[in-house]
Amino acid sequence: MRVPSSLTLAPLFAIALVAPAAFGAERAYVPVEQRFNADQLKATGLDTLSAQQLQLLNQLLSQDQTAVVTDTVKQVRSERKGLARVDPEVVSSTLKGEFRGWSSGTVLELENGQRWRVIDGNLYLGKPQPAPKVTIRPGMMGSWYLEAEGQTPKAKVTRLD
Known part of the structure; x- marks a missing residue:
């Protein structure tokens, strides 16, 4: 699959952050180099990053994913409390x-x-x-x-x- 060279990093990062939250908190973070093929890495310029830069990028994206999932879980729980008059606990x-x-x-x-x-x-x-x-x-x-x-x-x- 060929990615257009005009593709910017922002949409890719947004997808990398939001997609795991849509599938649930139990989905582990997948490093960028495992998410994209060689053509995609080259088209986005990610292939030019050093090992340390790539490690830092993965760390930052993983932290952002965790924050998005945590916020989403809090929001869903808050919305559910609005629907139910009591928590489903004994x-x-x-x-x-x-x-x-x-x-x-x-x-x-x-x-x-x-x-x-x-x-x-x-x-x-x-x-x-x-x-x-x-x-x-x-x-x-x-x-x-x-x-x-x-x-x-x-x-x-x-x-x-």
Whole structure:
């Protein structure tokens, strides 16, 4: 493949920086001399660089690639947080006050300040428990399930705040 001699280095460097970010952070940096064939290296003038210059160029491009990937990952995570009201991580806390159970519509307030509404499930305790520990885990298709320590049934819940 022949590269036009009017080709500047800027577009090649832009491609070298952006392409790995588009395919994910796990893609390792590939040195310039492995990315281009002899004609391309000659057309861009990269064949005239000393070994030290080529090493420095690869180091700089690798650092830029890492920065682009890091920024992209941060941006995607930030955008995802805007779409989801909660992070898809397990929530462990304690219920505030006495616990007597739940039914559809019950609002459960946690010590960490979160409030969750039961949308499916029932649990009735004969004797109230003082502030049991609870765990809320993500389920399929954006659902969340709460379980109280020592209790078998789970409640399907949604976060209120």
